[in-house]
Amino acid sequence: MRFDLLIRGGKVVDPGGGREGKLDIAVTRGRIAALETEIPADAAFHVIDASDQYVTPGLVDLHTHVFHKLSYWGINPDPIASRSGVTTWNDAGSAGALTLAGLREFIIKNARVRITAFLNISNIGLVGDNHECANLAYLDVDLFRRLADRNRDLVRGVKVRIGKPTVGENGLEPLRRARRAAEECELPLMVHVANGPPTIQEVLELMRPGDILTHCFNGSTMKIVDDGGQIHEFARRAWDAGVIMDIGHGTGSFSFGTAEALAASGRNPDVISTDLHQLSVSGPAYDLPTCMSKFLALGMPLREVVRATTSRPAEILGIEHDAGTLRIGSQADIALFRLHRGSFPLYDIWGNVREGRELLANTLTIVGGTPLERLAPEPPAPWAEDPVWPEALRPFTQQQAELRALGHTPAAMVAAAELDRHE
């Protein structure tokens, strides 16, 4: 019997399955069928040559917003998946109890990629840009539980955003309600932090091992390091006890200063995610491979970077048997990458630049054994063309325009690196 698909000659990195090195991968009926040092080309109907490339499990992005056309932040995941290798997209709170059915019906049913969700503790989710926790009438734990229980296949966690504009005068009460929902539904809780009040200490005191602090390497008032770059003692204790640190790059949350301070003390994030949405997709987050390249530049080993974008987030979502790994029997979600070497300017959200010596560029994305056709990126939503709110985002659109003009976008850098390679 011949395999449907064979990927030959690539350098496999599969931390979840514990395999690494030059291996051939065979796929049958949408699942991984074999992983061997040598599988002959005539053993399959279709063969892909992956020599000089890295082959990883399809990436799992723990923090995204894919409720497109139905919420402020939502983007269409398939076109981005087709050029980034992300085959599992966890939507972090775009939908609330009142809109979850729409996420399933209008987005998930039509998407090629796998989509899971962290349900927002606010009923209305992220229909608008902010303020979803400013009115406690929307934070109904009983309704949350009813929807979560009826959608266990889809709902993998609870999402709450804690920061001044989001909660208004409600302080920690939205977090307390999200905590109660997480406990009643036995789901992990993802907490977004940005600018307080409340303080990062007050937030971490309400989090438990297995919960996720997203935007964990931010440089705002709720950062986990002090101004001298030392990790706060309460943050160290929470992290060591099992609170999961997730990047959630976005447009407001990734700071090289914070990341370097933590890297200097030997601390890498547990999960690297993009917080990809209508604004961050235009940079400097851009996509998951670009965020991964920033951690390579910070000295995090490639294997650990791949673990933080495959098996680790898959475990948090409870889908590690089927996603984020190339183990035999799991769904054949596979990503191919070229690791370009050279000098690549990489930016954080504050406009700080670091030189990357490596740039990870996706060349092919396979979902359930079928390669995704490369689709053109979609234009931004009208409200994201030139966002006038919040005021803090305005320099952002300027930064994005500057990076385009400088040719410092990943698309431009990869195109230049490809030209070099063929010379």
Ligand SMILES: [Zn+2]
């Ligand atoms: Zn987000």
